[in-house]
Amino acid sequence: MKILILNGPNLNLLGKREPGIYGSRGLKQVDDEITSLGNELGVRADFFQSNHEGELVDRLHQAGENEDAIIFNPGAFTHYSYALRDAVAAISIPCIEIHLSNIYAREEFRHHSVIAPVAAGQISGLGPKGYLLALRAAVSLVEKSKEG
Amino acid sequence: MKILILNGPNLNLLGKREPGIYGSRGLKQVDDEITSLGNELGVRADFFQSNHEGELVDRLHQAGENEDAIIFNPGAFTHYSYALRDAVAAISIPCIEIHLSNIYAREEFRHHSVIAPVAAGQISGLGPKGYLLALRAAVSLVEKSKEG
Amino acid sequence: MKILILNGPNLNLLGKREPGIYGSRGLKQVDDEITSLGNELGVRADFFQSNHEGELVDRLHQAGENEDAIIFNPGAFTHYSYALRDAVAAISIPCIEIHLSNIYAREEFRHHSVIAPVAAGQISGLGPKGYLLALRAAVSLVEKSKEG
Amino acid sequence: MKILILNGPNLNLLGKREPGIYGSRGLKQVDDEITSLGNELGVRADFFQSNHEGELVDRLHQAGENEDAIIFNPGAFTHYSYALRDAVAAISIPCIEIHLSNIYAREEFRHHSVIAPVAAGQISGLGPKGYLLALRAAVSLVEKSKEG
Amino acid sequence: MKILILNGPNLNLLGKREPGIYGSRGLKQVDDEITSLGNELGVRADFFQSNHEGELVDRLHQAGENEDAIIFNPGAFTHYSYALRDAVAAISIPCIEIHLSNIYAREEFRHHSVIAPVAAGQISGLGPKGYLLALRAAVSLVEKSKEG
Amino acid sequence: MKILILNGPNLNLLGKREPGIYGSRGLKQVDDEITSLGNELGVRADFFQSNHEGELVDRLHQAGENEDAIIFNPGAFTHYSYALRDAVAAISIPCIEIHLSNIYAREEFRHHSVIAPVAAGQISGLGPKGYLLALRAAVSLVEKSKEG
Amino acid sequence: MKILILNGPNLNLLGKREPGIYGSRGLKQVDDEITSLGNELGVRADFFQSNHEGELVDRLHQAGENEDAIIFNPGAFTHYSYALRDAVAAISIPCIEIHLSNIYAREEFRHHSVIAPVAAGQISGLGPKGYLLALRAAVSLVEKSKEG
Amino acid sequence: MKILILNGPNLNLLGKREPGIYGSRGLKQVDDEITSLGNELGVRADFFQSNHEGELVDRLHQAGENEDAIIFNPGAFTHYSYALRDAVAAISIPCIEIHLSNIYAREEFRHHSVIAPVAAGQISGLGPKGYLLALRAAVSLVEKSKEG
Amino acid sequence: MKILILNGPNLNLLGKREPGIYGSRGLKQVDDEITSLGNELGVRADFFQSNHEGELVDRLHQAGENEDAIIFNPGAFTHYSYALRDAVAAISIPCIEIHLSNIYAREEFRHHSVIAPVAAGQISGLGPKGYLLALRAAVSLVEKSKEG
Amino acid sequence: MKILILNGPNLNLLGKREPGIYGSRGLKQVDDEITSLGNELGVRADFFQSNHEGELVDRLHQAGENEDAIIFNPGAFTHYSYALRDAVAAISIPCIEIHLSNIYAREEFRHHSVIAPVAAGQISGLGPKGYLLALRAAVSLVEKSKEG
């Protein structure tokens, strides 16, 4: 089973950017924890981060061909990128939306996700731990779809 | 470690009510899975379900005295019970909000949670599996606050 | 055939409360007229009134097991109780929403019913007579569903 | 006692138009049932249908002179015809608004009636049966106003 | 003269809950000060607190029979309980709405009170002192209505 | 100089309809006063009233050919008839909008006129006297455009 | 009979300010025409212009003692000065609101008048001529109130 | 194949009305071009224009019996006539909505069409040429539905 | 201790203006009662009323130098004077906002106070009695700040 | 004559993505039909598709130098890309906006195009056929501008 961990704009700065909100662990460190749990669960985690909306759209299209599920932190694109929403809807594998911070406890504009209606589910506010939970959820969704 | 699994209105009908949306497993079955994972993680799960907003407020107050964290599915109260919001904010233990269905893919009024801004985090759309993820997250939060 | 007449908050004050709006007949008197028409139509009318949202949710769940249809005046809960809405949607028998006064000719907040979208139909502004019309409508709906 | 059954735009297509929403009985059939119940109750039912707002206004003015009450299904005019609203308000006989379908369970724009605030009451979602209930209600209103 | 001091949800936690906002005195202490001023003014103060909306509605109905005025802190119900609003409007004795904190200086949702339009007046932001002012106001209102 | 006095829906009921709002003088009486002032000012007043939007549109088109200015009371069409707005904009003679009652002191929906932005001016709340003022204004506008 | 012509902010610039919108005649010239018509109608016109909201409030209070009616062009205060609205409502003589330009054909914020609901009537878009019409209307209102 | 070209209010003034927006060709000229292209494509074009909403509703009902498709320019009715919307939805032949001007580049109220959601498609801003494109599209839709 | 009683526009008319809403006691009479209670509490009450926003701003600035607290009835400025809001925020002494009538039971625009978020507290709907309560509250706030 | 056919995000998936909405023909097939009609009309069609907003902006700038008109399907960028809107407005050749599906019959957010106000015209809901119509329209616009 292959699962894509897709991270959007400014997440390359993780650990450096506003640590009070996003924590002090860098993206590399988070990725390693995911890989490690992936090994435990028999899953290969692929990683991709970009600040370019178009590259994220392209990568989602590829994932529709190559991976079994997606864990997607769209960063600020969460709130306006209908192009990403359409890309998620256009491919047939499940996508779990994830946010490090509790977007519902921050600025008004962060309370609304244009991706959420086409995602399978959403996890927010649980920090890097959220990625690990999302990985378990993704595995469970893929297994269920294979059974069902 | 003791964690309260708190379920709001109409969740007693789980398995019978609109199975297309909420799945066919009953609340008892879901509780058993939680207990089982709790055993594995060395956590006691307490369960309480009520259709009465006041009883949920009372139980949250008790939890503030007796438990270490709360996993809370407020059902329809999610969208208007500021009394529950205030109760969650009034106690000092972390609360994880959970929804079986993807509330962002349903009717407009379900897109807004009045509880979310005072919760630690939110998990939605991942079915009964979501409770198990929430249990892991709750354990992690309690451990972190004990360390921290 | 058994039909539940369910009345929400403050309707116990009927006849005493703002008679200019709600009329001078008490709830008991209205219930007697319903029973009387029920006898004529061969229907047993069950009555329940509560000022407690949770008790109304519980009673709706019971009705799903024991009665064939519901005539429901949710009082002020009409305008915000998504818990009652979910309870009506969760049971499989038809529910007719009724209001004594014309809610569309009163304060702005009374113009919107959160129950209406999941009710079979709505009767408003026709005073206690409305309950009798609702009883005829309920009988007709139950018969049709039995035929169909 | 004379009661006008007034039907607005597209109701001439009843039985042919979107039968999933409006049922398969034609307007003639519905009118016959009303006449029949009218006979039983000692009431003459007059019928008028038009797709022209102006003709409906004119007919309401006449009804103010010739009939004792009105049962009015304004069709799509429900949602914007302030001219009809003013006509209903301008005459002194009671008017009961009726809708075949549950307008509160359909498109957003159908949730608001500009006629309702000046109608005596409203019945919606109960199909052709609604006209028969409205007839009973109208008779009751006329009798009460004669008594009172 | 008898005056009911009615407190809504989470006010039982007074002194413990968010002391930065609500102060550090407990509800018992506040009640004692009210009783004491009541004695001075020749008024008996009755006390009732509940986290249950239905119990508050019931108690308001009783007050309509037994007390001369009400001092009501509806807590979070301030912002959505139309059932409480209707209960206040349904009884004929005056009701003074009170809030410990300045609700207009807090979250947006706290700026709107559904109770205020049917209350005699409102006092907010003056802490426990507000209850004592409300007691004086209530006495004054009752005396005026007896004179008038 | 020829000036059209154009009256919209329900104005045929003037004098009979809600005299508290619209006064007790009938349309004929008002027309006579206009004719009389017209004679004084050397102007022929033409009169047309209809409850049919389409007839009003047609009459506006004719006025564009035959009259020099229009005094238009669109009745309830004021608030939604973009067809009338377009008709007023499509002809090249000036149009003065008039309302008997003060539309800004009535229901919310009457506060907005879709005709006003394309009218030369508006007179409201001054009763039948308003038509006489409008006649003077219309004469003045026509004279000015002839001079200019 | 004495009638106050009250002009608000920036109207002292009339004739100089944006002549495309407000015309090229100065305020003095307009006042002279009003005086002249006043002489003809046997009315004394008093004039007051100020850019200071407080002075306009003061002058309205005086008018309540000294004049029989007011013709008021509130300028930009039209759109936000609730203090002026309250002053108009506080005095018992009629007030006619006037605007030189058609405020409904200009920027969005000019479409709403906070004065209009408490004025007797409104004349807009008819240029300086509007003051003359307002004078006739004011005389007519004062005479009617003296008769009535 | 028969296709109805249906034009709404004020389109009879085409060529005379605001030529800067609607062009200088009259409706007759446009109809001739349509007939001519119809001959080329083997299609008979029927024409109907009315300023009366009711006549347009009636003509749509007839078209449902007699024609194969409709090209409909609803003029100002585009923005509020739910009666026309329901008529379009009530008949089973396809309807293409057309506008001469680019309605999205004009006044705010023209940006919203109540007809569009029930039309097959929409062409706007391309002038009289748009009718010719619509004719090609209509032919294509009818052929496809015959094949399909 | 010195406390400023600051009254805004139209309050000079108290007793004369709309007595049904504001009562029949004049401002002088109310001031005397305040002075009298002030004497009892050992407080000097200073009085200032103006219809000029700028004078109220100036007086607030002075109060920041000379008085210990402010009781402020901003009249209609309540709803739009951000200049007064900023003045209240700019000085360091506490300000209690007061309204004679229940502003939440009147027109929509009166439900919102731009001053409230920067006031210490608010008292509304309790008539002239409210000033006396505010005086007690102000004394209590000043004493507390001196202690604290 | 050279015309650019510009396609935005996710249109590379045409034929594979949600065929119920977008049809089963791939982009290549659609392009071939356009080329073929272009040959017939003596027009060269250039094609460009990208999921990157910036590349579309760049290509529009080039088109301003190299092509005579643009047929632009902005995909999801339709609803938020003001950068594309500015690019269309910045170049002097005409642009026809096109959508395969009827965007007015889908989710709320798709009803609004930020491109439309600066486009020459819009065609929506007519499937791949729409591109062919747009080509005819573009040719006609270019010819007209050359003549004019």
Place this chain on the structure above:
Amino acid sequence: MKILILNGPNLNLLGKREPGIYGSRGLKQVDDEITSLGNELGVRADFFQSNHEGELVDRLHQAGENEDAIIFNPGAFTHYSYALRDAVAAISIPCIEIHLSNIYAREEFRHHSVIAPVAAGQISGLGPKGYLLALRAAVSLVEKSKEG
């Protein structure tokens, strides 16, 4: 060249008022820096501050006669004084709007300026330095208009 530095309400408190937001330099100090830069640039700076809207309107009118440009910090009037907006629009010299703090990073109501649409430009958030930049900009605008 003469340039007016116009400051609105509460700016006389500069240096004393909320120094965290507005800085600790007083208005005099800021004025001196402006004069000094003015000397350098060969410009005379005139200064006027008032808490009275009417005085600011009057001073703007004078500036239209006596100065060449205006640098205007309207303080809280920024957000509602349409009288000031009209005064700025009524005079023909350029006006640069300035704010010490970043109004877009503060309370919602401060995000909207009613002056901005008629100002030449706006500088905000750059503290007292902003006045110096505005002076340079004003000089540049005046020179350009003299050249142009």
Place this chain on the structure above:
Amino acid sequence: MKILILNGPNLNLLGKREPGIYGSRGLKQVDDEITSLGNELGVRADFFQSNHEGELVDRLHQAGENEDAIIFNPGAFTHYSYALRDAVAAISIPCIEIHLSNIYAREEFRHHSVIAPVAAGQISGLGPKGYLLALRAAVSLVEKSKEG
């Protein structure tokens, strides 16, 4: 000191694009003036322009490492790019937002900047001169932060 001049989409067309709004000087010319003033002030100006949101995000990240301040004209991204907003917030150097035209005097959608709340300040409407002012402001901010 190094300062980045960052320009967003379509600014490469400066001088060619809508010169009535943006002026006739090209970007190169503007950059030269900035360099020249930079030399005078002892500052190196770096320049970057892109139509690609992702490249601007990347460049902002680099600037956080390499430059001391940023002058940023986000073009149309101003109104929706939360990704750019987050990038500005993520780096610790100050950013001054600049617009050539007065965005508050143009289309509604341009009145709101999502960047402004995280910028140090904003300059708009002052044309290319604005960049030079921004350079002075940036130097001043950097110096102050070095001192502070």
